[in-house]
Amino acid sequence: MPETSRRRLLFGTAAVSAGALLTACTSNDPKSEDTARSAGPAADNKPGKPVTIGFAGPQADHGWLNAINENAKSRAAEYSEVKLETTEGSNDTAAQIGQVKTLINKKVDVLVILPADGKALTQVGLEAMRAGIPVVNLDRIFASPQAYRCWVGGDNYGMGLNAGTYIGEQLKDKAGAKVVELAGIDNLELTKQRSQGFADALKNYSNIELVARQAADFTVESGQAKMAQLLQAQKRIDAVWNHDDDQGVGALRAIQQAGRDEFLMVGGAGAKSAMDAIKADNSVLKATVLYPPTMAASAIDLARALAQGKGVSGLAELEIPTSLTLYSAVVTKENIDQYLPTGFS
Structure with missing residues (x-):
């Protein structure tokens, strides 16, 4: 919609609202104030x-x-x-x-x-x-x-930032902690943003070192293959951040096959399989950082x-915003029941 059209709609709606408000101020009808409030474009679930x-x-x-x-x-x-x-x-x-x-x-x-x-x-x-x-x-x-x-x-950057902060808090008292990253497709901007957020978070923990990083392809097969390579190359790991829960299914397979359980793993996106594993608390997967398909x-x-x-219910503005960035919450066994209904297959 052109900017001029947006201005016309904004000023037109504002004029209507102002007129309704003026009526409410000058009328003796007790219902006038309620009418003024309902004249605005607030969102609702009533059929339009x-x-x-x-x-x-x-x-x-x-x-x-x-x-x-x-x-x-x-x-x-x-x-x-x-x-x-x-x-x-x-x-x-x-x-x-x-x-x-x-x-x-x-x-x-x-x-x-x-x-x-x-x-x-x-x-x-x-x-x-x-x-x-x-x-x-x-x-x-x-x-x-x-x-x-x-x-x-x-929020791809926020996803990496929150994953890194969670891992940092779990390992803040561990000297010489070693972390590895199982990233997504490297030529995607979202992967770069997630990695940057993760790196920035780890800067706040001087005891933690990112010792290895592998890029996978958001598939079970790639997750398994790349995680196997990381495990073979790194004899000691304290935490893994995996960008994507789908490739995380493969990563968990590789971890189980290698018999490794000395570290914690954080996933990404919020798949139901990951949430089920977090709730069961029977694997290295202890958290996932949401990227909500909602x-x-x-x-x-x-x-x-x-x-x-x-407009949008709960906001004073007459029109919807130009952007809406969703929050990347960290889901752990402590809050899993709250987020489990949002898990996807």
């Missing part, structure tokens, strides 16, 4: 005008990506007035561009897009916005802020609010 949301999600070839799709679909189903137009998930940028163009041609009210490649899909995001279709950009960010109205995603449900909520001219 019919809305068609186009959802261009990823190929569900990974537990977290599948959870993204399921969260979007289940949230949309909660609203009787929302119709969700979904595409067949794709990791091929050309195919996904074509899918988004189809949704634009269908004249959906709002688009929610998790791009296979944010930079590559920026142009089609711009195309949608210029066509008057607001875009909610999910997770992998477009190269231009003009290509989306709102971005919703996880962001897709939030994206649907925001898309609905955009289409219906609503």
